[in-house]
Amino acid sequence: MSPVRDAPRDLPRPALPAEVRTVHLIGIGGTGMGSLAGLLQAAGYAVRGSDAHLYPPMSDQLAARRIPVAEGFAAANLEPAPDVVIVGNVCRPDNPEAVALWERGLPFLSLPEALRHFFLDARQPLVVTGTHGKTTTTALLAHLLTATGQDPSFLVGGVCRNSDATYRLGDGPAFCLEGDEYDSAFFDKAPKFLHYAPAAAVITSLEFDHADIFASLEDIVAAFARFAALVPTDGELWIWSGAPAAATAAQGARCPVRTYGLDGREDLHATIDGQSAAGTRLTVRPRGGDPLVAELPLGGRHNVLNALAALALGRAGGGDLAALVAALPTFAGVKRRQEVLGRPGGIAVIDDFAHHPTAVAETIAAVRASHLEASGGRLWALFEPRSNTARRRVHQAEYAACFTGADRVRLAAPFNPHGLPAAELLDVADLVAVLRRAGLDAAAPGDVAALVDDVVAGAEPGDVVLVMSNGGFGGIHGRLLARLADAAPG
Secondary structure, eight states: OOHHHSSSSOOOOOOOOOOOOOEEEEESSHHHHHHHHHHHHHHHHHEEEEEEEOTTTHHHHHHTTTOOOEOOGGGGGSSSOSSEEEEEEOOOOOHHHHHHHHHTTTOOHHHHHHHEEEEEHGGGEEESSSSSSSHHHHHHHHHHHHHOOOEEEEEEEEEETTTEEEEEESSSEEEEEOOOOEEETTEEEEEEGGSSOOOEEEOOOOOOOOTTTSHHHHHHHHHHHHTTTSSSSOOEEEEEETTTTHHGGGOOOOEEEEEESSSSOOSSSEEEEEEETTTTEEEEEEEEEEOOOOOOOOOOOHHHHHHHHHHHHHHTTTTHHHHHHHTTTOOOBBBTEEEEOGGGGGGGGEEEEESSSSHHHHHHHHHHHHHHTTTOEEEEEEEEOTTTTBBBBHHHHHHHHHHOOSEEEEEOOOSGGGSSGGOOOOHHHHHHHHHHTTTTTEEEOSSSHHHHHHHHOOTTOOOOEEOOOOSGGGGGHHHOOOOOOHOOOO
């Protein structure tokens, strides 16, 4: 039996020492934990960690920074004793390192607690939350503040292409942070963002997601309402005007609540003037201010909303709106967000992280508008139901409606199907049947090899193959690029 698991939640925890020099991270290989390790090292701490499974890109980043990592979890990894242990979400109560730190009385923190203790309390946290767009919005916010000379820190759940990094420790006051609603640790089931003490914040949208930890949309709204109440009276909370659930969550805010959107009635709004493979032309209009013409190097309505959220929060953090807008064209994007991986044989292969039905629909629409309206090619939508929500049947009807903008739809089986009862799994066969009745060319070829065979046999120059998954999708990206290149004439 684990003493950590069996201990009451309110049992006093060992106090942190007055001076911390050495830090050990349990589960250091995750995106958030690995980025935190980099931030701590940049701040001058001696950092080490452990994980059961290390893989790129985080394994490469940790190795490049010469951060020692023990493979596997063992009590011996806590020797010599660090000044503080940071416990990642991958760590369960019976993890041998969790048991050992409790038995030895070592001070420990969750990831969000560590972020606040070591970095946020001395800075101005600008926190981006919501169901959709958090990573792109946070990355864009950090880039805009950097480009306008404010030298922010940031922590993002994706690789920012401008810096090829997921984090940065700057000298400026702002800390741009992606606010995750997942629970903090096995000993703290509160959402991570409740630890982040936002000076200003955004709620991009609110829909039902994370079915493994939330029972309903109402539960999600309640969590975000707690977050909204944390923004101080001299801060600002920005919400998208098209998200009624976000407006409900914002009702308990103590600070001014402002809106952004595309309807023309918001405090900050935009009109879309044109889209192409190079991005989106738009006009940004602050309430009571002059219009500002902008070039956004991202496609899709959802990315215009992401840009408005970043501009709003950047201005709330002290940035000049005109200067922020002028910096938009220099944003290089985030890896795995409409990332063009290659064009073998004239067939574009695009990778995207979309997994929620709304994100799938918006991404399909964006890719069609940006890449296909001029060429007349076909859009292949390849989708892996991988997230804890996507694997479940809770969005069966929504998935049946979100692929309508594609010409050919190819579906993989739910990831790790043995982890859920069969009755709870997304019914891919039924989904294919519904899509076919709606007139779509839809199929579920089987494994990744069969899916690749299907695409290679049918794709033609000018087509776009959009791969959507929040995971590795069985290495399908590299397989497609290699096979399409081999099949190309000449």
